[in-house]
Amino acid sequence: MWKRKEDEPTTPGPEPGPPVPAFNPPLSAPTRPPEATRSESLRSHEVATIGKSVVVKGELSGSEDLIIDGEVEGSISLRGQSLTVGPNGRLRANLEARNVILHGRVDGDVHATERVELRKTASLTGNISTARISIEDGAFFKGTIDIQKPEAAGKLDTKPPASALAAAAPVPASSAQGSLLEPKKF
Numbered sequence: 306m307w308k309r310k311e312d313e314p315t316t317p318g319p320e321p322g323p324p325v326p327a328f329n330p331p332l333s334a335p336t337r338p339p340e341a342t343r344s345e346s347l348r349s350h351e352v353a354t355i356g357k358s359v360v361v362k363g364e365l366s367g368s369e370d371l372i373i374d375g376e377v378e379g380s381i382s383l384r385g386q387s388l389t390v391g392p393n394g395r396l397r398a399n400l401e402a403r404n405v406i407l408h409g410r411v412d413g414d415v416h417a418t419e420r421v422e423l424r425k426t427a428s429l430t431g432n433i434s435t436a437r438i439s440i441e442d443g444a445f446f447k448g449t450i451d452i453q454k455p456e457a458a459g460k461l462d463t464k465p466p467a468s469a470l471a472a473a474a475p476v477p478a479s480s481a482q483g484s485l486l487e488p489k490k491f
Contacts, residue, residue: 350387357393371402372408385418392426399431414448419455 345384355361359375366382373381374391380399381388388402394409405417409429413419417435425443430449436455440446 321360357391405435418453
């Protein structure tokens, strides 16, 4: 009645060309979300995340990049790393990192050795100390900005300051107009 494939005689057909891979993924196979692919590319550079339902009170420090979309009260110190505050992030903390990118709300001072970015949804009430800053149109900022030279922290200045050179220079007593180095007497 029914013949199995092994029982069927085989007839020689035309000789096939180069083999063609026959890979047809099943239609019901789960596809990977874009985040999974992205996270695999970031595995060489670890990133920690604080989700929007997480509340942290205290001091945070670490040696990997951090994304905060929750609530933090205290201080955050990520020397040499990047800190991103997501759109749902609410921080009442002083921040210290290499780069700081703000989308959410921060009440506290921000110290970044390289760059601070305030995106259009950001709200910052506090002082900023950084080498470079970017504030998008629509961001709220209330405080002061102190621009630091990026190489100032790592290098020692070997030249004497200009005021020391001025103090060492002799001023002739016969000069009638005075010198820019001398204070005027009124």
